[in-house]
Amino acid sequence: MPRSPLALAALATVAVPGLDAYDVRRPPQPGTDYDVAVVIDAQRRRWVVRAPGSAAAGAALEAEVELLGALAEHAEAGRLPFAVPQPVGFAHLPEGGRAAVHAEIPGAPLRVETLTPGPGLAADVGRALAALHELPTATVENAGLPVYEATEYRQRRQAEVDEAARTGKVPPALLRRWEGQLEDVALWRFRPTVVHGDLSADRVLVHEGRVSGILGWGDAVVADPADDLAWLLVAAAPEVADCVLEAYLLRRTELTDPHLQRRAFLAGELALARWLLYGVRSGDDEVVEDAVAMLEDLDEHTQAVEAESASYA
Template sequence: MAVPGLDAYDVRRPAHPGTDYDIAVVVDAARRRWVVRAPVHPAAGAALEAEVELLDGLGRASEDGALPFAVPRPVGFAHLPEGGRAAVHAEIPGTALDVAELAPGPGLCAAIGRAIASVHELPTSVVENAGLPVYDAEAYRVRRQAEVDEAARTGKVPPTLLRRWEERLEDVALWRFRPTVVHGDLTNERILVHDGDVSGILHWGDASVADPADDLSWLLVAATPDAADSIMEAYQLRRTELIDPHLTDRALLAGELALARWLLYGVRTGNADVVDDAVSMLEDLDEHTRTPVDAELPTAPVAIASSYA
């Protein structure tokens, strides 16, 4: 048994299963709910093992009040016949954040801003001790440049969009930032909300020490401008660092570059549907960011795909 003494009473599956993990909710005889995550391929298994190490440090930060929300705390493991192991943790109360319902002001928007800022305020050692990636600002810029170069080689990114990205990646001033702990794949599905507050953040397998802008990009795209302003105000108030003047610029750029990574994911996996979807979104972005003189190009909202980086 993964959890000694657990008397399973019922097993339930999520309505929208993911592609990396087989997830089930087990209800025991005392009506307690447990989440079982089993990796479905070796890469997911390796990510889960790294995440388990990280969650130990994050859990202590939550207990100490450094994080104002809960994180999954594995309490047991079950070895899988095909190799690897599944992790079991108590279910965190809450439902996935509905960005469309975010209203500006001191309520949930502020709670989200504070929650993300608290992650970025953690000591980087919590990631380093788990053996997860650590980047300085220049190394991270070079990494993003390499992704753009690889996307360019597919021949599927509009030339004006490539030029736009290259100009921003070559702007050294834009990339002067202090790397922080980042979640790395933050979306509405990762954030749990309960009683009008952030109750938990899930799926930490892509965590690293990198650009804090990456954790904010999806919100700046998906939330209304007023809600995004409330989130950013609360975020900045929670941070102890001097204000990063280019944080929003990099966050919006990160949203665009997520489309390049979505394209690369489709190409690498041979998934024609993903490639077509990425190409369509890249063409839309190119159309929205063009000007007749192709001068300074404002960033336009686009859908953000998961990083797959």
Template sequence: MPRSPLALAALATVAIPGLDAFDVRPLAHSGADFDVAVVIDATGRRWVVRAPVRPAAGASLEAEVALLERLGEHVDSGALPCAVPRPAGFAHLPEGGRAVVHAEVPGAALRLDALRPGPGLTASLGRAIAAVHQLPVELIDGVGLPTYDADAYRERRMAEVDEAARTGKVPPRLLRRWEARLEDVAMWRFQPTVVHGDLTAEHVLTDGRTVTGLLTWGDAKVADPADDLAWLLVAAPEDAVDSIMEAYQLGRTELKDPHLTARALLAGELALARWLLYGVRSGDADVVDDAVQMLEELDAHTAVREDEASLA
């Protein structure tokens, strides 16, 4: 059973001695792995409490907490130009594991339709992602989060495509495209970096002018920097993408990766395969149907693009 907001508020008062909970509100977009609420104390300060709902989520939370403690140092030094959650207290759960409480990171969730070409928020977003990728990979060592070299990461993607193919639900033409790109070894010669691993509009906070915070670091790893750019290349307004990428490239030192954009676009497509696999593994027919529809639309769209290219 999910914990009620009142139960989460009680955990916050245990985690932060002296916290006088005045109000509590459930947090939208909290996901399936955590119960999350915002607790407002008597002084008006806002706190976020997160409690895992299953052991695997608890293990992920512990790794994320260890990483956040290290990331805070890079925020303080200015190397990371936006805030991250700072764990302030913990409450042990009866079933095992801990809930974590942190002060709410200021800002509102990014609206992709607010991105415009040029300086301002769009450039700030590119710089923030570049700063993540400039962090020392040693940050990930010893906190229970994975590290991949380029070959291992390509093999991981190939395994996902093979598993998706076995479902029989991926259009054959799309599979052939994916396999050809994964077999192109030159495309996968990249320098692994720290990646956030779960960048979405809900996890990027802004004040309307700059990126103020990045949330939800439980999927961080050392892997392909293209993964953190995929969602923007797929979903951001087309006229803003060039500004994002220009700011990103200016923020990276010694960036020599001619296939970065191509891998990012591929990563966006492979996200649909992972959505399909999630539906199959969980037995959720609605998710499977949704994934199949999106894969068919992608297949039709890429077929049109290839036809246009052949006629050019």
């Protein structure tokens, strides 16, 4: 059963000595693996308390805490142009594990639909992602989080597609296109980098026209940098996506990845396959139906694009 906001506020007062809770609120988009609340103290300072909802979430939180310490050092040294959560206290839970408390990072979730091309926020998002991908891979490795070589990562993607194919719910033309791209070894010659692993608009905070923070680091790995670009290149208007990518590439020192954008779009498509697999594994028919509908829409769109391209050939 999820913990109530009041129970989470009590945990925050245990975790941070002297914290005098004045008010407590649920965040607009609470997570599914954690119970989360924003606690406001008597000085109107805002604190975020997160309590894992399972043993797996508790283990992930411990690994994330280790990583956040290293990321905070990079932010303080100016290597990251945005803030990350910095836990300042912990409270042990009766069932095991710990709740963590950190000061709330100023900012509101990014609204992709408001981005415009040019030197403003869109470019700042590109630079922020590039700075993350420039960090030493030991940042993740030393936290005990997964590290993948390019070949190994391609094989993981192939295994996901094979599993999705066995459900019989992926349109055949879409499946063939995925398999073709996964078999193109040249497409997967990339230098693995630090990757957030679960980026979305609600993870990226914006304050005064700049990226102020990035949240949700539990899925960080060393893997394909294209994964962190996929969500934005898929959701943003093409001219905005071009601006983000241009600013990203200007900030990166690795300029020998000609297939980055293609892998990013593929990663966005394969996210639908993972959503389907989640529904199948959990027995959630609504998720399966939602994934199937999106896969069918994607299949129709890609076939229409291919037909239009063929007509110009």
